[in-house]
Amino acid sequence: AQSVTQPDIHITVSEGASLELRCNYSYGATPYLFWYVQSPGQGLQLLLKYFSGDTLVQGIKGFEAEFKRSQSSFNLRKPSVHWSDAAEYFCAVVPFSGGYQKVTFGTGTKLQVIP
Amino acid sequence: DAGVTQSPTHLIKTRGQQVTLRCSPKSGHDTVSWYQQALGQGPQFIFQYYEEEERQRGNFPDRFSGHQFPNYSSELNVNALLLGDSALYLCASSSERGASTDTQYFGPGTRLTVL
Incomplete structure (x- = not known):
């Protein structure tokens, strides 16, 4: 079955430090791939x-x-994280079907930024 | 240019009731998708509307239904509410017939609480 996995539920980094959020997918063919960010109380924004x-x-x-x-x-x-980057990040995929969007999201990684 | 708007912002219902959520797409967009985001989870695709018809559907029961109007706005209806329907409901709009390569723009969501 097709799926997208974000192994890290929560990550804490210091402001100015580098960041890497992981995303793995399982599909028959390479899907279209997206990263979205969601700040508290906000909708999703495409990164x-x-x-x-x-x-x-x-x-x-x-x-x-x-x-x-x-x-x-x-x-x-991201090479250098800013305090404003604290949010939840979602990896998402769309099958390369040539058809219509049916987006599958990962479970998200919550980023905390400490001074 | 107004982005995707959703109403209401918050809603509290009791089990067994019915609810209607509304979405106005971004100007120039003709396709609307709905997602359910439970607490601590990624959004899950409910369905997509184009040309006033449901074009794709995720793994949601028939209690979830929708409608798209000639002006491309959309409604999500949920009947016989269950406690598990408590979630943030996100609307996303896109253009170009919602092709896989098109970017979806998300609204801020409607927070539904079922008691």
Whole structure:
């Protein structure tokens, strides 16, 4: 069955430190891949997406993600975390069906940033 | 340009009651998707509407139904509410017929509490 896994439920980093959030997927073919962020009381905001081409994708707010086919992973990174990055982050996939969107989300990783 | 709007913001119902949630898509969008996000979980796809018809559906019972109006706004109806229906309900809109490569824009959600 197709699935997306975020192994880390909660991560704490110091402000200014680097960040990597993990995402693994299990699909028959490479799906479309997304990272969303959700701040408390807010809806989801798209950080970046990968469809094809360059495996290193740049997003908003200084985030990037690298697609690794061999590992079925799409990890999110940021070189220097700011206190405002504290939020919950969701990896999401859409099957490469050429059809319509049916987004499957991971269970999320909650990021805490300490001074 | 207004983004995706949802109403109401919060709602409290009792078991067995019925509820209607509303969503107005981002200007220029013609496709609306609904998601349920239980506490501590990622959003789960309920269904998607395009051209006033349900086009895709996730693993939700028939108690969950929807409607899309000619102006592309949408309603989510839940009948015979259960305690387990308590969640944040998110609406997302997209254009280009909701193709897999299109970006979905999310509203802030409606928090439903069932007592």
